[in-house]
Amino acid sequence: MYEQIILTGIMLTLVGCLFGTRLKPAWLFxxxxxxxYLTGLIDLESMLVNYAxxxxxxxxxLILVSVAIEKTTLVQKLAQSLAKGSLSKSVMKLGLSTAFLSSFTNNTAVVASLISAIKDSPTHxxxxxxxxxSYTAILGGTLTLIGTSTNLIVNGFAVDAGMQPLGFFDFTLVGLGALFVGLLTIMVMLKYLPDNGKADQEVVPFYLEGKVQAHSKLVGRTVEENGLRDLKDLFLAEIIRGERRICAVTPQQEILSGDVLLFVGDIKSVPLLTRFDGLKIVHDKHEKDVEHLVEVVVSQSSKYIGKTVKEVRFREQFHAAVIAIRRGHDRLQGGLGQVQLQAGDSLxxxxxxxxxALPNLKREFVYISGLDLQTHLKPKQSNLVLISFVTVLGLSILDIVPLVKGLLVLLVALVFMGTxxxxxxxxxxxIELIAxxxxxxxxAKLMIGTGLxxxxxDALFFLLGDFGPYGAFIAIFVMTVVFTELITNNAAAALSFPVAYALAAGFGVNPLPFVMAVAFGASASFxxxxxxxxxxxxxxxxxxxIKDYVAMGLPLSIIYSITVLTLIPMVFPF
Known part of the structure; x- marks a missing residue:
């Protein structure tokens, strides 16, 4: 009882922090x-063995081997084929190819490899x-045991709970059904996606910063008198004056020396701002380069994620000045230097x-306008990597060589060859995934072992008992989907699995459908x-x-859920 009370407090704190704070899930777990460990619920050896x-x-x-697969001509050829044919044909080719690649390799790597080619597409x-x-990469990940980290993690939970390991293709029948209806839904909903390539499309709001110099003619005059109200494609959103932020700037607001003016609007309007006397948009030696601006997208593997532009010392690290940041259509607050970088940010x-000439550009950014960031292997090397990878998977599927051994040998060979x-x-x-x-x-072991x-x-059984195992199965799936939308997919699986396993035991039924509900629910982030x-x-x-995700993602999520909830009990009976 004592152990349950302590563990309940720990888990409630964990869940509360996951939902209510911006702390990284790795630190929280x-x-x-x-x-x-400190409270005596688990000994050191039992705690450390979980990381192995x-x-x-x-x-x-798999994640490390995928570094080589990203460089093969397979991804390169896919990128080149996207420009050919109509939009619907391109989306179908993209969807099927991405799903196939994601079923065997890391889906974030597949998406990162294709972003640059898609952004520079002359056709669509x-x-x-x-x-x-993104959606087809997620759907493709559900096809095999190794398609997504979630499936492998859930398999790890299942084995530790005393279940048989999941097979390589155990997910495939349900995954194929989800992919089929998912692709159809995407094709039908395609017309609702914005066409941000149209000339008449509203400007994409970037977040720009200008500092008022002491000698500026702007000083001592109001926003309206300085002509800062009626700028084409730009809006003066905030003024930062020392430690103070002035929001909802009025026309009568006086400009003072040292003020930092924050604009939201079209990046093409930067030259317009440079015409204002003493308003410094780009600093130092970069000031003359406003006509040669570069757009970059921050990579998911960047070591600067979670750090502010100021903490990164961006100018020193990259010999470039950040003059604007965009995160979708989100409004960012505070000075540019205080914005914490996230994967996907456009700078x-x-x-x-x-x-x-900097060597770390490929690590930090998945896209740089006018630059191909992909390192491509020669055709012979590329074919050797693909054949070797397929061979390792084949030997594993046939139970000749365990997957972990085959991947280890392949990784050592790829490093030895310099690939x-x-x-x-x-x-x-x-590191964070391991944590x-x-x-x-x-x-999960503690929750099951202590009886929590x-x-x-038992509490859920009291609420759901009248609905039987199928009702509980649906509840677990829905709970996992909600978790994965609000936190991360891996954290969602971790929180849902112990409850799902215990519910199956409570009903006295096969736990496999409940385990699959967790796996497919944790991948349902649309x-x-x-x-x-x-x-x-x-x-x-x-x-x-965000409304674009809701417009396409909500119907996709509903149809995906109905399909999965129908197919899992058919493939894995209670």
């Missing part, structure tokens, strides 16, 4: 399992392709001469740009609003 879970090791190796607007790209830079550099492995090593998954497995999961199950990494990556790149 490590904090939760660390507190469990076979499913987690497999996931790490990026906003018509990027959201379907407008005024680059110095050394910018293009993957050691620095690339360091950059892509998924979340290893901690989550430990917490059974207590929660309604929000923030629930899944690939959704966030295309948010700014496609110039989307």
């Amino acid at each position: 490590v904090g939760a399992i660390g507190t469990s 879970n076979p499913s987690l090791i497999t996931l790490i190796l 607007s990026p906003s018509k392709l990027l959201l379907p790209l 407008i830079l005024a680059p110095g001469n050394q910018f293009y 993957i550099k050691v620095n690339e492995l360091k950059r892509r090593f998924p 979340i998954v290893g901690s989550a497995i430990g917490l 999961a059974a207590q929660i199950s 309604i929000s740009p923030f629930g899944y990494q690939t959704n966030l990556m295309v948010y700014s790149a496609g110039n989307y609003r």
